Amino acid sequence: MTPGSTTDGATTESATTGGAMTEAGESVDLEAFRERVRAVLRANLRPGDPNLLSWRNPLSEELTLQVVAREREVQRILYDAGLAGLCVPRAYGGQGLTPAHQRVLNEELAPYEYPMRLQIPTFEPCLGVILEFGTEEQKLRHIPRILTGEEVWVQLLSEPSGGSDLAGALTTAVREGDDWILNGSKIWTTSAVWSDWGLCLARTNWDVPKHRGLTVFMLPLRQPGIEIHPIEMLNGNKEFCQEFLTDVVVPDSCRVGEVDGGWEVCVRWMFHERMLHNSPLVTSPPGAMLGGSAGLTAARDTARAAGRLTDPTARDLVGEAYMLALVKEELDLRVRDGVAAGAMSDQTAAVGRLFSSMVGTRSTDIALELVGVTGAAWADDDGELGAVGTSFLMRQSGSIGGGTVEMARNVVSERVLGMPRELAADRGIAFRDVPRGRPARE
Structure with missing residues (x-):
């Protein structure tokens, strides 16, 4: 990464007070941009409802679907007004602007509704991962649809047996010709019940240490072999889900990154996830x-x-x-x-x-x-x-x-800080030889 750039290719702010440089090297007056944002928001958006703009407030299934439908509409409004994907390159439907522009939009959104449920994990980390590791065909197919609100994405990472050990994934992907067959289970997946696509981490090689045998795939959630079950939380919220994958067919064209190279993708995936609250890809009031x-x-x-x-x-x-x-x-x-x-x-x-x-x-x-x-x-x-x-x-x-x-x-x-790594009993061992506990009795 070079100085003056962001992870998605858009340039950062220039040193000029009140201005910024676009990816094309154009100087833009941020105050003029702010006035344009204000005019668009005032003309098109409703006042924000605090009861709807919080994950902590449980909503009925019917109301949740209504809210999500409206948020897709709001995302489309922002896209049509040139206010979606401000830091996404223009080649993929974005605006090629800067984090400074995104901050202006976020600040001005404070009194209004905004597409909250479409931001995480769709824009971060999923869009961030696609921008970095997707093929040109994948970017051209999916990123514009994300920016318009047509595609909402989830991350299929955590597993019932894995806790925080992502590299210990047991969901398998076996190659059959030009396809992969996925089997396993994922859990704690935010908003899967009403989303469209997912980034899925799966094991493709059991004969190497666990970090070296992983591959990332993108797959539509509405297809044979995928069951999605909401999980009710203590406060009644049901945004988390568990998924069961049974002989799910994924074409190799939906692979993200190299075969068995999924951990390289995961390292940056985790970077994007940790930047959720501070990402130039996310639209959200401060x-x-x-x-x-x-x-x-x-x-x-x-x-x-x-x-x-x-x-x-x-x-x-x-x-x-x-x-x-x-x-x-x-x-x-x-x-x-x-x-x-x-x-x-x-x-x-x-x-x-x-x-x-x-x-x-x-x-x-x-x-x-x-x-x-x-x-x-x-x-x-x-x-x-x-x-x-x-x-x-x-x-x-x-x-x-x-x-x-x-x-x-x-x-x-x-x-x-460069401190010594924790001891790990499974380091350097083929994953199939790593001891695992007995399955729970039915």
Whole structure:
């Protein structure tokens, strides 16, 4: 990666105040761009509904499908207005602009609806992976459809037996002529029940160490052999799913990267996943992905709702929430710019992932401290104060989804700080010879 570039090929901001350079070397006035964005949003989008713009609020299946349909429409509106894929190269339907343009759009979206459920994992990490490793034919076929909202993507990574050990995948892909036959199960797949395509990690070679026998495929989710089962979470949300793949046929033209070279793809895949909250590919108002209890506004509103806005202790907590949100934003910018300029390893994204989880957890704790006993035992008429209790019970999910914080700590220690690697009993052993536990009894 060269200084002044991003992972998707669009150039970064120029040194000119208030301006930026496009991939074609054109200078663009960001303030003029902001005015255009404001006009488009004002003319085409509805005010945002906080109850619909949060993963934490469980929706009925019927309402979820309605919301997703509307978000596809919003994505198409942005595309038709030239506001989708701002940092995606023009050759694939994007605008070839800069992260500065994306930040402008994100800032102006704050009062409006936006296609939240189409951003993760469709744009990050899936679109990021396709941009880096897809063939030209794959890019031309899928990226424009992603930008218009026609294709929503998921990542078929985690497995019931694997935990955070992605390289220990047991889902198999066996070649038969020009096709591959996939069998196995994936789990914790966000939004699979209403999505269209998936990136799937599968084992293609059992006779080499586990990291060397993996391959990545793209496959449509609506085809024979794929069963999708929603998983109900503690708060009633059902966005996570488990998939069962039985003799699923995937043509070799849908392979991403080299045969048995899937771990190379996975390393960058994990980079994109750790950059979710700070990616120039993602359209999202600032702070939106931190959840309802993060940042100054939410903490202040919680204190007000609890009748503690003038309480010195509560004000200290609100100040802490603001400080955490501010530091996170600045850290994200530093990591993003450092990686883009080549001054930092792309593994530094794990620093942002780790801190993001810490901020989310602490911000939820702060909200619970602000509402007190209502957050521990709430009634139906407690409204947003009661919701704080549910958010507190769900807060650990932010330390698991998007790659566990334990894995992020490992990456920071080993690949950023250069500390010795953990001992691994399966290192250097053919995967078929690695001991595995007995299957659970039925």
